[in-house]
Amino acid sequence: MLSAGAKEKIQRIIARYPVKRSALLPVLFVVQEELGYLPDEALHEVARWLDLTFLDVETVVSFYTMFHRRPIGRYHIQVCRNVSCYLCGGDAIREHLERRLGIRPGETTPDGRFTLSEVECIGACSWAPAMQINFTFYHHLTPERVDEILASLP
Amino acid sequence: MRVLDVVKAIAQGLATTFRHLPDRVTTQYPDEPVRLERRFRGQHILHVDENGREKCVACFLCAIACPADAIYIEAAEDLRPYPERIGVDIRYARVYDIDYGKCIFCGFCEEACPKDAITMGPNFELAWYTREDMIKHKEDLLITRQRVSPHLEIAP
């Protein structure tokens, strides 16, 4: 299910670690990058590569919010809901996004473009409120600024 | 003089006796109800909650608190949802026996109960012909099944 390039990349990652298990997170990132999400079959395969059980892999995946067990939109919007952002109006940002995209946190727009989710602290307290789209930070948000950002996405 | 003192003392004593003669101390049980204090410790009552579920969760604390070892419980599981089940929790007493041949009516069971499921009731007519009859089961003790004896009244 993976491309030859990804498989090669994974082999290189595994070779980097003295203990195979240590390669779990980077390997999962490669797989997710390739497939967009982590289906059961992918986890089985990762477990086989790393001499782990499916349960080992699955519990790790379930721990991190950055891993997705279901397909998500092209842009994954993660709005911080932790204390600093909350106090600076993070709630309003989330509500604005909900209205604008017509979805609730955890849902994906019908065109598959956006997935909205709430996350705990993303380490941007001093620039609150903040959000993250895929791996890019956006901070000092206002509803207008959010509109601008969404419009600027390719 | 001494004789007079003696007669006087007797008269005084008997006066007290005669003064109390009109008082009625004997209760004409069973024709009349016995008057009990509110904290009287008689036969146990097993309680149910407002929806009729048995409060007892069979934690066995009363059994271990009992100094006479008069309580025997077997717990069981009832996984049905609350409206259908027997007790308030999924754990309930399948068997709850109190042996009145052993019970000393100390009330420790009532103190031990974390669920207020057992209290000492007012019923006091605990006499049977066989030892087997002295063992009362859950069915006899439940508040829904137990009738308060007509031969008693509880002090206000």
Add this chain to the structure above:
Amino acid sequence: METVKVIINGKEVEAPKGKLLLEVCFDAGFPIPNFCYYKDLPPQAACRMCLVRIEKMGRLQTACTMRVSEGMVVTTESEEIRRARMAMVDFILANHPLDCPVCDKGGECELQWMAMNYGDLLARFDEQKDATGEYPLSPFIWLDPQRCILCYRCIRVCDEWVENHALGVRGRGAHSVIVGNRPDGTLACEHCGNCVEVCPVGALTSTNFRFRARPWDIRDTVTTCTYCSDGCQLRLSVRDGRVVRAWAKDLTKMDAEFANKVLFSFRTAPETRHNWINEEFLCLKGRYGNEFVNSPDRLRVPLLRRNGRLEPATWEEALKYVAQRILEIKRTYGPESIACIGSPRLTNEDLYVLAKFGRQVLETPHVTHAMDVDWRPFFKRLTVPLLTQPELREQMPTILLIGGNPPEYNPLTAYSLRAAVHRHGARLYIVSARPIGRLQVATRFFHIRPGSEPAVWLALLDEGEVERAAEATLLTREELYELRRFVWEADRLALLVGREVTGPALEAAAVLGGMLQAKGERIVRVLPLLRFNNSLGALDMGLVAEMLVPEQVGPQIKALYLMGCDLVRFYGDAWRQALARAELVVAHELFLTRTAELAHVVLPAMSFAELDGTFTNNAGQVQRIRRALGVAGDWRPDWMIIDQIAAKMGADLGCRHSAANIFREIAETIPGYQGITYARLNEEGAIQTERPLMPLEVIDRARLLERLRAQVEAIDHTAERLQEPAPLGIGLFEPGTLTEHVPLLRQAFGWDVRESVEVSR
């Protein structure tokens, strides 16, 4: 070993460098409260209950992960620590339900104890708790996620002790929940229940114990397991005349106050030691397989065949009938016409009395027991002492297992193998015809042709035979040389012999140790993986005649005295006709087995939970079994039944009405048992018998090699390797004479057990 000096609460303590601070404190008499720490498991630091102050370190440190170093100054009790602990308890209780009256753990719960001792009077969290229900993870194990405090003990035990890797934690933070390895979150494992036992709270509970008893209304009796030959120790908990659970938790490793005040207060005298050979391990059968003793199907009165039907009789009638018929048969056909067959499940005392009865009263040579593998040549030629489980775990850096499937048939041995690898990095080589599940810790695995184990022994014995062995086993020459180097260069070697090894190869297994030791200064120990709890005891007690074949019954054997052995089940249906041909079949039984149905007299015997006695495990260690239950039927110990029959026949077997007296006689007469008494067994736990070792010079090794070569030649050289590992549960989940009467096992595995035959009353 390098030691360091640390100061704990002002007291100077010397400890091995690198030992966990928590353990050092415990040994120094300053127990530290904890949940997630568990002896022998990798540190987790999940509960943060063991916080201590170490000077020159900024924050409070977790004692369960801190290793001691020179000059450490530690404070374990202070106002700061008290407050920290109080906060931790409060935090743990934040979502813990206060349903102690319902929870099975109530009364022996570590969290209850901690909350009472270290917690605050009032909780600061008054938010609604996140309530979830209980649900079963397997037919044996229930989970209440709300009670879980996420100490990871169960997960670590599952990984380390039994290698099932069946438990994990899904989610994070407040939403973490223990899950099993099936897609729906249930468990696919061997259901050993060790996770339930280590659970500090009532999150994991056992189906058979659920709601049945409270710690304060059960009595525990320490006894020996009645299944495999490893001989685990266990406590049988009895409530109201019924066995409700078996457990093996080491209570001496817990806070002494907790153990003495709470765990032991209502039960038995406090245990001062826990030198059990199985530490805290039990398997599926040991933990969940004991309730056959409660079975309503147990025979309760003697049965006598009258007019072709088995009918209840009094003991007097039954015993008189047996004595009379045996005397008649002995007079008519001679003593050789009677055979005594014991069961390797019975106690040494029973078997000794049976052997004595057979030899002295019946005067028959046919005194034997039901055996699956004939181990007699092995023990006859033994050249090195047997290996005990503690030795295997702690002292053997090189271990070779040939054949067998310990996780299924000898679970304690499998546990010890894993422990040896985890604790001191032992190298474990496995030679097997089938991949063995749940022993992934092995350093090397040699996959051989089915049935070619003798060739491996041949190659180990004689370097010149490597070529021949390579052909037979499908291993390469290099692999065989590697095995040889492994064995011949080891300083301390443990040899584990599986049940596939037979005949001359078995003798080779017994002799190899002596050859290695003769080569130089080294220690070799050997562990035969016998099948039943007292297989070795049966051999020791002298039930060593050749096992009968069914054809002998009728023409040659007229009477069979069967003690607890179900021949029809064990050896197959050929015995049905054989039993029908016999003139007298006497059976001691717990249940009306297929064999007992055909007997003329069935005598109800006592189970291991009702008896006093001893078992001898596969390492030759004698261990006590103790009476845990009162009398619920008109049954008697096997030895007593024989004693009474002998008395009716005018003989005195010298039992003098007690198992202890019989054991005294065993200690006087059986080699290796000298000096062992019940008092010593109670004191010391397991005592290893000294086995007579055969000097190497006496053994004709050339002849042995020749026979071994012949055995290797006879191997089917066309057979292919078995690629599939043996299925999970091939040994553990199979019904047996005892386990099929355990309702929980029957339901869990869907055993189709035939209905018990109605006995006319």
